[in-house]
Amino acid sequence: MIELFTADTPNGKKISIMLEEISYEYKVTKVDLSKGEQFKTDFKKISPFSKIPVIIDHENKKSVFESGAILIYLSEKSNKFYEKNDRLIINQWLMAQMGLIGPMIGQHHQFHHFNPGKSKFGEERYFKIAKKLYEDLDKRLSVSKFLAGESYTIADIATWPWIARHEWHDIGLKNFKNLTKWYLEIAKRDAVIKGYDLMNSGSVIPKP
Numbered sequence: 001m002i003e004l005f006t007a008d009t010p011n012g013k014k015i016s017i018m019l020e021e022i023s024y025e026y027k028v029t030k031v032d033l034s035k036g037e038q039f040k041t042d043f044k045k046i047s048p049f050s051k052i053p054v055i056i057d058h059e060n061k062k063s064v065f066e067s068g069a070i071l072i073y074l075s076e077k078s079n080k081f082y083e084k085n086d087r088l089i090i091n092q093w094l095m096a097q098m099g100l101i102g103p104m105i106g107q108h109h110q111f112h113h114f115n116p117g118k119s120k121f122g123e124e125r126y127f128k129i130a131k132k133l134y135e136d137l138d139k140r141l142s143v144s145k146f147l148a149g150e151s152y153t154i155a156d157i158a159t160w161p162w163i164a165r166h167e168w169h170d171i172g173l174k175n176f177k178n179l180t181k182w183y184l185e186i187a188k189r190d191a192v193i194k195g196y197d198l199m200n201s202g203s204v205i206p207k208p
Contacts, residue, residue, distance in 0.1 A: 001025050001026065001027060001058050001059065002019060002024055002025070002026040002027070002055050002056070002057055002058070002074075003026070003027050003029055003055065003056045003058060004016060004019065004026055004027065004028050004029065004053060004054075004055050004198075005029045005031050005043070005046070005047070005052060005053060005054045005055070005056075006028060006029075006030070006031060006052045006053040006054075006198065007030065007031050007032070007033050007052050008198065008199050008201075008203070009052065010102065010161035010162045010164070010165060011051075011052065011053055011067045011102065011161070012052055012053045012198060013161040013164070013195060013196055013198060014053070014067050014070075014071060014157055014158050014161055015053045015055065015067060015070050015071070015074075016028065016194075016195040016196075016198035017157055017160075017161070017191060017192050017195030017196065018070075018071055018074050018075075018081075018154065018157050018195070019074070019195065020190075020191035020192070020194045020195040021080065021081065021157065021189075021191040021192075021195070022074060022075075022078040022080050022081075024074070024078065028198055028199070030199065031043065031052050033052070038050040038051065038052060046063040046065060047065045048065070049065070051065065051066075053065075053067055053070060054070075055070050055073075055074075057073075057077075066098075067098070067158065068094055068095070068097070068098040068158065071094070071154040071157060071158060072094075072154065075154050081152065081153045081154045081157065082153060082154055083151065083153070086148060086149060086151070086153070089148045089149060090148040090153045090154065090155050092148075093147040093148045093153075093155035093159070094154055094155045094158055096155075097155065097158040097159045097162070098158070100133070101133055101137075101159055101162055102158075102162055104126065104129045104130060104133060105130050105133065105162050105165075105169070107122070107126045107129075108126035108127060108129065108130040108168075108169060109165070109168055110122075110126075111123045111125075111126050111127075112126065112127060112168070112169070112170065113168040127170075127171075130169055130171060131171050134169075134171050134173075134176050134179060135176070137159075137163075137176075137179050137182075138176040138177070138178045138179040139178075141178035141179055141181070141182045142178045145182075146182065147159060147182075152186070156182075156186060160183065160186050160187075160192070161196075163179065163183055164183075164187075164196065164205060164206060165206075166183075166206065166208070167206050173208040174208040180208045183208065184208070187205045192205070193205065
């Protein structure tokens with residue numbers, strides 16, 4: 001059984017979606033970020049940077065932190081969504097999400113959604129970066145069904161939850177037809193619908 005320590009964030013949803021996709025039994029243990037539970041000593045033992053998500057694989061008695069590493073671990077364990085012959089390109093798109101898409105859109109959330117009016121420079125900078133990411137993803141998806149090729153992989157699972165917060169971005173997802181098509185194709189998957197509502201709170205995937 002996999003225990004998922006998480007909060008209701010895009011990074012957290014990556015892992016719940018993956019666990020649903022591979023049909024693994026798992027338990028969600030909520031980490032309340034607003035109460036600083038991520039800084040507790042016991043949690044830091046499995047997450048040295050005090051970040052969610054983290055998993056404990058109780059079958060193998062292993063813990064894994066960092067969402068990209070967790071996706072790779074689960075894909076190798078299940079032998080799904082990480083084809084050996086395609087790993088070079090999958091890794092590139094996965095690392096693009098980990099190092100660029102997530103961090104930059106996350107900054108856009110901070111300035112545009114959570115703290116509007118506090119920094120004109122920050123709001124303008126990260127809005128432009130987020131819009132450029134939409135454009136770059138749309139361009140890629142004009143020549144490829146999924147990010148790493150014709151098959152759905154952990155690169156898509158990693159990226160999709162960040163685009164699922166498009167209502168926060170005020171960029172207009174529907175203006176990017178290829179990105180929208182990809183978003184909707186993934187949004188109809190049963191595992192994605194279930195994994196999106198990881199806290200069983202009735203969360204519904206936002207429409208473009």
